[in-house]
Amino acid sequence: MIRPEAPRRRSFVVLLVSATSACVLGACASEAIVAARETGGAAEPPPPPVAAPPIPSAPATPAPPEPPAHFPPLPEVPDNPTTGPGFALGRRLFYDARLSRTGTVSCATCHEQAHAFTVPEALPARGVTQEPLARHAPSLVNLAWADSGLFWDGGSKNLESLALAPLTHVDEMGREGELDAMMGAIAADAAYPRMFEAAFGAEGVTVGNVMRALAQFQRALFSAGSRWDAWRLGQSAPWSADEELGRDVFARDCARCHTPGLFTDAGFHNNGLDASFGDDPEAPRRGRGRVTFSADDVGKYRTPTLRNVAVTAPYMHDGRFATLETVVAHYRTGMVDSPSLDPGFRREGAPPGIAMSDAEARALLSFLDLxxxxxxxxxxxYANPFLVSP
Amino acid sequence: MRHALSLLVVPFVALAALAGCSSDDDADDAQASQLSAAQRAELDAQIAELKEKVRQLELRIAADEGFKQALERELDKAKAALKAAEDKLAAEDYAGAVAELAAATKALADLQAAWDALPGSVTLEAKFAFGAADLQLDTPYELSTGKTFTFSEVRYWLSNVKLTVAGGATFTVPNAYYLVEVMQQQNLSNGATGTHTLPANRRESVVIGGVPSGSYTGVEFAVGVDPVRNDNLALGGGELHVLKNMTSDNGWMWFTSYIFSKVRGSYAQGDDEPIAVAWETGANENYRVISKTFSAPVKVGAGVDTKVSLRADVKKLFTDLDAEATPTIKAAQAAERTTLANNWANAFELVGATGQ
Structure with a gap:
């Protein structure tokens, strides 16, 4: 068993521990989830308990989570369809620190469930070298619909291929030139060979299947249990006047890029954070331009989903804004012009930005809470399987 | 008897006519006994010839495990018929001997036809060269600038091989992803826990099995990896693998792509310190397809040694590129990458294609 990562925020430690102990006691947190989902309106059956005690005969692997019914159709992935065994394997790999060079860093180190699969620091320094990374860790929810490229600059084309970058990055998991050693550690584990076979058949423990399994798990990280979803499904209590106003402000000023539903257009935009982007074509601050090498794309970043936005501070690709208030203030008065600025922010006779009254800004924040x-x-x-089962 | 004779192939027509005479009911023994020593010798010679053919087919079948058992059964039939022919010849039953020879001949003709339809293999060679010379590592070569370049590594993915069938159809080689390379040993580990090394290697040819028998007039292949495989590093195929040091690397880290080609070496200018050069192509827009037409069609089939010989002249990689001004070409050098990819497309020349 791997020693789990200690979550860094006390409040979330409490959450995790309470969930874990509930599961260990057998009642599991699923009742709480059901209750939360009933108020949240997601019409799903209760999820199966995870902490099943060891049974001599192999228990059937639960099916992977189903996509929310009110979301767009789930894009098909013919090369790597998500299966129960593949999801279970991907989940274990996602939480397994042995994938890193030092045995101390897993995917979950920088993508914590308690934070909607991001972390609360601007530039996390949680990798094998403890050096701050170049980018803020993005949330991983609802990536099944992210078909225009992953990472903030869209350089990774799919979740399968993405895994190689953090695995081999010298400051993240440090396995550059050492993926064979990583595969050795995986193959030596008591459970993995059987799990790989269940997921992928005789091909078994391969790097390609590590990438496929991690993708299957991440592709099934659905988040659709918000009060907005309950409203969308006609199951919510009435909203406050502020929330109602916030919804209108959002529709007027934000929905162009943060399309309701997934709350992202999966596009790339320059939202006026910086006036210049340097000359080094590979510098992280070039944004999307670092991938396309096109001047038109300099300073653009993938529109992040706003789901769970109120609990996933800090904000932007570099985490420069610590609070949502700062973010809204940026759009109202802080934007700077540059050639690739999204034209939707340009105004006649005024610097780029969004005109919004103080009352509207407050209402917008109320809406984002939903x-x-x-x-x-x-x-x-989605929980750490090393915590809830031996 | 006549029916059986009609199946005989040309060399046996004379003997069949002879045997036909001997089979007349009323004069059988008398005429048969009149077989001349020369005729007898001819029958012996035909038996010896077929035995040799059996022996050669046995050798070929032994080399083709998949078809071995089925073919061996046919071969056994031919051998049994040949043995019977010999016995009947010894017993002076000439009509019987000729009938057995006819059976043996048919069995062997069927077997030969089945054999001819078997797929064959093609050796595709692309020898590394610098101008007229075979390329050697650690050897300074003079460039058109008058300065020298010393190679330590040249690697590329040779992929998606297609062979043009005479008449215009195309045979696409399945899973055709080969890593062609000449390089010294590479230590890939960053030193902490692993000791992963790639051995020194010179690999300039690939053997493509399972090519349908027939006549071929040309070859097509690519340098790089097609967008479908290149956009999903988990797919693999052929020799594609993420542990070959030809995937996301420094400079490609955030970019889903195989590295299509690598050139490493040093550029020397007089007495100055040599410049370390690292040139790479990658990303879908650098994928290049190369096609060559043979001067004459070549045959492919079981037992045919088919070879397509190319030269990859790495001197051509320096066209319109200055190793001093651009010692590094990676993801970020998009314009130079395009030039380099074009140079790769122009580096291959057809030396010849043989197959009989």
Whole structure:
């Protein structure tokens, strides 16, 4: 068993521990989830308990989580369809620190369930070298619909291929030139060979299947249990006047890029954070331009989903804004012009930005609170399997 | 008897006519006994010839495990018929001997036809060269600038081989992803826990099995990896693998792509300190397809040694590129990458294609 990562925020330690002990006691957190989901309106059956005691005969692997019914159709992935065994394997790999050079860093180190699979620091320094990374860790929810490229600059084309970058990055998991050693550690584990076979058949323990399994798990990280979803499904209590106004402000000023539903257009935009982007074509601050090498794309970043936005500070690709208030203030008065600035922010006779009254800004923040999915952080299907089962 | 004779192939027509005479009911023994020593010798010679053919087919079948058992059964039939022919010849039953020879001949003709339809293999060679010379590592070569370049590594993915069938159809080689390279040993580990090394290697040819028998007029292949495989590093195929030091690397880290080609070496200018050069192509827009037409069609089939010989002249990689001004070409050097990819496309020349 791997020593789990210690979550860094005390409040979330409490959440995790309570969820874990509930599962260990057998009642599991699923009742709490069901309750949360009923108020949140997601019409799903209760998830299966995770902490099943060891049974001599092999228990059937639960099916992977189903996509929310009110979301767009789930894009098919013919090369790597998500299966129960593949999801279970991907989940274990996602939480397994042995994948890193030092045995101390897993995917979950910088993508914590309790934080909607991001972390609260701007530039996390949680990798094998403890050096701050170049980018803020993005949330991983609802990536099944992210078909325009992953990472903030879209340089990774799919979740399968993405895994290689953090695995081999010298400051993240440090396995550059050492993926064979990583595969040795995986193959030597008591459970993995059987799990790989269940997921991928005789091909078994291969790097390609590590990438496929991690993708299957991440592709099934659905977050759809917010009050907004309940409203969308006609199951919510009435909203406050502020929330109602906030919804209108959002529709007017934000929905162009943060398309309701997934709350992202999966596009790349320059939202006026910086005036210049340097000359080094590979510098991280070039944004999307670092991938396309096109001047038109300099300073653009992938639109992040706003789901769980109220609980996933800090904000932007570099985490430069610590609070949502700062973010809204940026759009109202802080934007700077540059050639690739999204034209939707340009105004006649005024610097770029969004005109919004103080009352509207406050209402908008109330609305953004509605996008929080309280069940996500407790969903046992997404929890660290090393914590809940031997 | 006549029916059986009609199946005989040309060399046996004379003997069959002879045997036909001997089979007349009323004069059988008398005429048969009149077989001349020369005729007898001819029958012996035909038996010896077929035995040799059996022996050669046995050798070929032994080399083709998949078809071995089925073919061996046919071969056994031919051998049994040949043995019977010999016995009947010894017993002076000439009509019987000729009938057995006819059976043996048919069995062998069927077997030969089945054999001819078997797929064959093609050796595709692309020898590394610098101008007229074979390329050697650690050897300074003079460039058109008058300065020298010393190679330590040249690697590329040779992929998606297609062979043009005479008449215009195309045979696409499945899973055709080969890593062609000449390089010294590479230590890939960053030193902490692993000791992963790639051995020194010179690999300039690939053997493509399972090519349908027939006549071929040309070859097509690519330098790089097609977008479908290149956009999903988990797919693999052929020799594609992420542990070959030809995937995401320094400079490609955030970029889903195989590295299509690598050139490493040092550029020397007089007495100055040599410049370390690292040139790479990658990303879908650098994928290049190369096609060559043979001067004459070549045959492919079981037992045919088919070889397509190319030269990859790495001197051509320096066209319109200055190793001093651009010692590094990686993801970020998009314009130079395009030039380099074009140079790769122009580096291959057809030396010849043989197959009989």
């Amino acid at each position: 996008l929080t999915d309280p069940a996500l952080g407790l969903d046992p299907r």
